[in-house]
Amino acid sequence: MTEPDEVLDNLAQVSFAVMAHLSQVAAAHELSLTQLRVLGILRDRTPKMAELATHLGLDRSSVSGLVDRAARRGLVSREASRDDGRSVRVSLTPAGADLARELTAEVSRVMAPMTAGLGTADRTRLGVLLGRMLA
Amino acid sequence: MTEPDEVLDNLAQVSFAVMAHLSQVAAAHELSLTQLRVLGILRDRTPKMAELATHLGLDRSSVSGLVDRAARRGLVSREASRDDGRSVRVSLTPAGADLARELTAEVSRVMAPMTAGLGTADRTRLGVLLGRMLA
DNA sequence: CTCCTTTAGTTGGTAATGCCCACTACTTTA
């Protein structure tokens, strides 16, 4: 086969499409893709800055500014950790949680067409296969 | 079920993992994700600036600088279109083509572990399902 | 054939991203 690898190629292609959709939703709310991601992460977590950085695959200093800007918009807040005077926990504000919910719904809506061509069974199968890749 | 949508959720998750891998390969060669993408696109195309912009989902002005920087590194070149004195065609230089090949191989290598947990049959099935989404 | 409009691309200005490095402040270890 001359194919570099069809699965990986398709996977990359689809991933770019997903990113385009996510960026679109983010942009519609004046957010960057990273900010959208932050809100998504904070939906079910309250990490320290360093943990958030690891999660995002970014430098700590990058996350500082990121959280700064999100905080300035009233979407997240910092709370000093009581057990460790150095750390800071980041969490969603009520407004941030509202926005996160809204974004989640909108992402579902925007991404839905991507799997529209698959039948119910195939959709499920895809979900399982993707889930297996995350393990 | 409280799940918003497992398929889409997994898809987004996997997509971020893919992006992380691609970014990693790009960074190893002092390239941004977008630059990597440009090289990938130019592997089998010689688009005009506007076409490249559409393909990337970026503004024309963004692509100008992008191509500038890639050209400064000797990876791509601009050629004036003969039939339309306004357009410019972008193509890979030999060095750019070499790098693109190398990047392709490296991406395959880096991404391979993602599908390692799937058997041959499931791998193929996944490829088909993803391919169907691109149609 | 000349105007007028449209299209292709670049430039300049701005905000955000994300890196590295240096720094402060608080822990932990020795």
Added chain:
DNA sequence: TAAAGTAGTGGGCATTACCAACTAAAGGAG
């Protein structure tokens, strides 16, 4: 208690990507 390590911030930098304004080249209407 001193030294080493860890958490987070801030400055400096190049890049990214937007918009708006611009130049140059086609295309259309009269």
